[in-house]
Amino acid sequence: MSLEQFKDRNVGTQEYRHIQASTSPKTPMEKFTQVVKRTFSKELFVGLKVVFTQMAKGPKTWHTVKYPQEKLPIGPRYRAIHKLLKLLESGNERCIGCGLCEKICIADCIRMDTRYDENQRKEVTEYSINLGRCIFCGYCAEVCPELAIVHGPRFENASEQRAHFVIKDDMLTPVDALKHQKEFPGFGALSDDADKKVKKTPLAY
Amino acid sequence: MSKEITVTIDGIECKAAEGEYILNIARANNIFIPAICYLTRCSPTLACRLCLVEADGKRVYSCNVKAKDGMEITTNNDEIAQERRAIMEVYDVNHPLQCGVCDKSGECELQNYTLYEQVDSQSYSIRDTLRQSKNWSSVLHYDPGLCIVCERCTTVCKDMIGEAAIKTTKRGGDALPKELKEEMPKDAYAMWNKLQKSIIAPLNGENTDCADCGECISVCPTGAIVSRDFQYKSNAWELEKVPATCSHCSTGCQINYERKHTSIENPDESIYRVTNEFHYVSLCGAGRFGYDFENRDVSKDEEAFDKAVQALQKAETIRFDSYITNEEALILQRIKEKTGARLVNPDAKRYQDFMKNYGSVSGKTLYAGDLKSAFESDFVISVGSFLRNDAPNSRYAFNNIQKLNKGAGLYFHPLKDELVESYGKNVIQFAHKPGLEAAALYLVLELFGKELPADIKAYLDGFKYETTETVTETVKEEIVENVEEIEKDEETGEEKTVIKEKKKLVPKKVEKEVTVTRNRLVEMLGGPDDFDEKLAKMLKKKENFTLFVGEDCIASENAAELAKLAAAVERYCDFNVVVIPSQTNTLGVSLLCELDEEASGYSVGYNVKGDFTLSATGEGDLDMPALNQQEGTFTNINKRVVPTNAGIGYGGYELNDLANALGVGEEQTVCFTEQLPVEKGFKALEFDALPNEYTNSMEENRGYLLALGECEAAELEKIELAQQGMEGNIAYRANPLQQFNQFTRRAHELEAQKALYCSVTYAEKNGLKDGDSVTCTVANEAFTLAVQTDNKIDGDIVYVPDFDETLDADRIFGGKRYSNISIVKG
Incomplete structure (x- = not known):
């Protein structure tokens, strides 16, 4: 396809079709008539009818959610404040400190401190996300090879400060809440047919 | 000189010196040939066999075949591609899939070549052997699981460093299935056969007994040999590389300071490690591990600054050493010209006189x-x-x-x-x-x-x-x-003697x-x-x-x-x-400063004790930036003016600010770079124009070379020889390995202490043990040191270090390196 026609920026020489908009009222009288017509047409009463019917039926049938006392359940693919998960069996942290989330983060809001621990493993001593910068794109969850970082459903994110942080303690599943930790079927999780996609490596055992 | 030859690599004509390896010619001409095990400046090991090429129709390893004039070389064809892919598959057999926590963090040559050869499936397998990771020394950590036995570490240790502290040893792996010999590409099989049999180990016992230079860490293509201090501290990609020059000795090696914020709580930058271009330059332990000697948390102390200006104005003497940049030396010279102060630097003075x-x-x-x-x-x-x-x-x-x-x-x-x-x-x-x-x-x-x-x-x-x-x-x-022989008669069949x-x-x-x-x-x-x-x-x-x-x-x-x-x-x-210039910039200082013999009167010391001390160690009267916090140039052993950059920030005053207060300063210290005197061989180039890199053809593209000056010369006159050397108990002024100056002493990874170093035989002869306290007397001055044996020396001469400013050995020895010493135990 040639791009010539798009490069021609001499407006008016192209074959544009003008769409005729409805004429707007010009005299004060015409304007007044339009307002009156719109105010007293049927639409107003359609709305009022719904309200009055619900009022008559009583609160039991009302669908209003009393936020913030009540919250609607949120879809698993929703990307709100991050959570750090633990292994269900042992309760150990899933995060291995590979730093991929830190690397991929396009808002550059993730930082982590790691060290060589007594068990000769990489230990993540601190982990922080600057929510003031986070754009909740979900790359961190998608790149995580251990499904350690996921997005949770907690979307209330108001703060008095621009630099609003969460640290590891805020995000990590507490020990007593481990039984409530849900496996995450959303962003970053393995697809259902992941097994089929894997090429098997031969083993000599 | 060897003559020039022309070879054709992949249709590109390349000129090279005769006797050069094909691989090096290709690299110099920006032609890529995969190779893991070859290190320039070391002998080829032929461990990886990836560098297979076809030269005049024959398959050869480009790392160990010298090019001949008119050679036609093809770097790739179907057969070679098959070999290379098989080699990379074999390297990936049983290699742990722990790249996420591997300290190499993506700077891995195994990873690179696996991706380069597009290895997406594995066709080989063998039973793994138990290989446990070990600490070889206070700095080296070895994980044999990650090791691909390319032998770069053993090669560099032997061919370059000269310690030969590590060797290949038996792995005890299973023998390869026999049928593979037929099925597999030939070189891949040979490579695997060797790989399956060997692993790296210290020369004797469990620990390496070496200079801990860490060059093996640097050359390791995978994360098998890593620095214990750096391990798991940071991923490589987070570190910002600052090309600089090592400031500890006169070699002035090119290094990269790698820096990052200190931690989540502390956003100030820290240097995490030092890396080098190991194909072109090899570092010693001080260069690699002595990086955190910066003067931290300094702010502008105006009161101290005013005092320093007053001190400089009334100073009759400025004492300093040669661990400064050329620019600072020039500033000191300008201050001398302004205030008439004497410049006293015994080290550079000796060198100046010598030259x-x-x-x-x-x-x-x-x-x-x-x-x-x-x-x-x-x-x-x-x-x-x-x-x-x-x-x-x-x-x-x-x-x-x-x-x-x-x-x-x-x-x-x-x-x-x-x-x-x-x-x-x-x-x-x-x-x-x-x-x-x-x-x-x-x-x-x-x-x-x-x-x-x-x-x-x-x-x-x-x-x-x-x-x-x-x-x-x-x-x-x-x-x-x-000789008696038994002979057989051919006709009769009879045997007779x-x-x-x-x-x-x-x-x-x-x-x-x-x-x-x-x-x-x-x-x-x-x-x-x-x-x-x-x-x-x-x-x-x-x-x-x-x-x-x-x-x-x-x-x-x-x-x-x-x-x-x-x-x-x-x-x-x-x-x-x-x-060999004795300190980092001895040569530069000796060229730039008019030095005086004797100090007199009120003195200002720069990194040396004076009546008023400017110090980059944080212990003087006014703080100065350490050499890893400064821009500037050094004149190194190669007579090359090499630039260095600030690895880490500094918040206080620097020498240029003092010079400005005295009216001889410039806007920035590096403005002095182009003012370095041309008549001494320097060039009027501005700092930002100085390159600091090596090219693929191993050319050192760093700074510029000093121009050699001529001077009047006469024939050598006869000098009577002293027939007798020194007798008695002799002490030598020398620093232990990895220590050079008060800055290396402050680096947390360098552990050598101020001590009386002696050979093992000397210690045995005199009933001394490591850690024994002895009172030494040199030139009527007594000081106490702990004994430390150095098993790499022999003989009766002990050595006393001068890197620790608490023991001013240079002064005690009267500037000499040898002195008689008496050592009393206790």
């Missing part, structure tokens, strides 16, 4: 050689330098040419270095008495001198004498033996009296009896000669004579002489 005397014979203001010519030479002599500790890179050159250039070497030093003789077969060590450096230089003149002045020649001939010696020779003698006479050559030892010419110089220096014979063997096919002159000569009482003798070696012998 002045040197020039009076050589006719040049600077020595002719450099490390590059040293690495290219094939005969090297070192006089008066404790190479292993004083100048690690010069020692790498000493070792490297033994291994790569089939070189030979003579090492003159009173401290017997146990490693020197392991560098090669053709190395002779002279553990002479201190004070006989002149004899060593005379010997060099005698052996290599051409067109020597007549009186010198006569003087040198006076050392020769003839003597008769009884030599045992092996002579082949012909003897006649009667026949006695036959047979002539036979039998080796026989014969004692013989011969007249030989011996040299008393060799005997004075404690050389071997058969020195002449050995030397004759060593000199075969030698073309390029290098002489290292160390600090012993510069700091000697006879420095003037030694300088002239060293210059005579340059003048009359075909030698590249390198006078």
Whole structure:
């Protein structure tokens, strides 16, 4: 396809079709008539009818959610404040400190401190996300090879400060809440047919 | 010089020197040939076999085949591609899939080549062997699971560093299935066969006994050998690389400071590690691990600054050392011109005087050689330098040419270095008495001198004498033996015994009296009896000669004579002489500053104790930036002005601010770079124009070379030789490995302490143990030190370090390197 026609920026020489908009009222009288017509047409009463019917039926049938006392359940693919998960069996942290989330983060809001621990493993001593910068794109969850970082459903994110942080303690599943930790079927999780996609490596055992 | 040849690689015509490896030619011409195990400047190991190419229709390994004129080389074809892919598959067999926590964090050559060969499936497998990770030393951690046995670590340790502290050993893996030999590509099979049998281990026992230079960490293509301190601290990609120059010794190696914020709580930057371009430069332990000596958390203290300005105004003397940049040296010189203060730097003064005397014979203001010519030479002599500790890179050159250039070497030093003789077969060590450096230089003149002045020649001939010696020779003698043989008559089939006479050559030892010419110089220096014979063997096919002159000569009482003798070696012998500057920028300071002999009156010290002290260690009256916080240039051993950058920020005042207050400053310190005096050989180039890199063709593209100046020269005059060296208990002023100055002392990874270092035999003889406290008296000054044995030296000379400013050994020794010492236990 040639791009010539798009490069021609001499407006008016192209074959544009003008769409005729409805004429707007010009005299004060015409304007007044339009307002009156719109105010007293049927639409107003359609709305009022719904309200009055619900009022008559009583609160039991009302669908209003009393936020913030009540919250609607949120879809698993929703990307709100991050959570750090633990292994269900042992309760150990899933995060291995590979730093991929830190690397991929396009808002550059993730930082982590790691060290060589007594068990000769990489230990993540601190982990922080600057929510003031986070754009909740979900790359961190998608790149995580251990499904350690996921997005949770907690979307209330108001703060008095621009630099609003969460640290590891805020995000990590507490020990007593481990039984409530849900496996995450959303962003970053393995697809259902992941097994089929894997090429098997031969083993000599 | 070797002649130029032309080869064609993948249709591209490349010019190269004869005798160059194909791989190096390709690299120099930006043609990519995969290779893991080859290290430039080291011998090829042929472990990975990835560098297969086709040269004139034959399959060869480009890392060990020298190019011939007119060669046609193809770097890839179907067969080679198959081999390479199979090799990478084999490397991936049983390699742990822990890239996420591997310390290499993506800088991995195994990963790169696996992706390059697009290995997305595995066709081979074998049972793994249990391999457990170990700590080899206080800095080295080895994980054999990640090791691909490319042998780069053992190669660099042997060929470059000269320690040979690690070796390949048996892995105990399963034998490969026999049928694979037929099925697999040939080279991949051979590579795997070798891989399956070997693993890396320290030479003796569980731990490495070496200089801990960490070059093995640097060359490791995977995360098998890592630094214990750095392990799991940071991913490589987070670190910002700052190209700089190592500030600890005069070699001025190119390094990268790698920095990142300190932690989540502390956003201030810290240096996490130092890396180097290991194909072009090898670091020592101080360079690699001595990086965090910065003057931290400094803010502008105006009160102290005002005091410093006043102090400088009234100072009669400014004391300083040579751990400063050229720019700072120039600022000090400008301050001198303004206030008339004396500049006192004993180290640079000694060097300045030495080079002045040197020039009076050589006719040049600077020595002719450099490390590059040293690495290219094939005969090297070192006089008066404790190479292993004083100048690690010069020692790498000493070792490297033994291994790569089939070189030979003579090492003159009173401290017997146990490693020197392991560098090669053709190395002779002279553990002479201190004070006989002149004899060593005379010997060099005698052996290599051409067109020597007549009186010198006569003087040198006076050392020769003839003597008769009884030599045992092996002579082949012909003897006649009667041998019984059974012969078969072919016709009758009868067997009968026949006695036959047979002539036979039998080796026989014969004692013989011969007249030989011996040299008393060799005997004075404690050389071997058969020195002449050995030397004759060593000199075969030698073309390029290098002489290292160390600090012993510069700091000697006879420095003037030694300088002239060293210059005579340059003048009359075909030698590249390198006078190793003792501190980082000794050469620069000696060129830039007019130095005074004696201090007097009120003094300001810069990194040296004075009445008012400016200090980059944070312990003076006004803080100054350390050398990893400064931009500037050094003049290094290669007579090259090399730029360094600030690895880390600094918040206080610097010398330029003081100069500004005195009216001689510039906007920035680096504005002085283009003002460096052209008449001394510097160039009027601005700092930002100075490159700091190596090119693919191994060219050192760093800063610029000093222009050599000429000066008046005269023939060498005869210098009477001191026949006697020093006697008695002798202490040597030298630093332990990895320590050079008060800054290396502050680096947290460098652990060597201020101590009395002695050989193991000395400790045994005197009933001393590591950690024993002894009172030492040198020149009527007593100080207490702990004893520390150094198993790499031998002999009765102990050494006392001067890197720790709490022990001013330089002053106690009166600027000399040797002094008599009395050591009392307790």
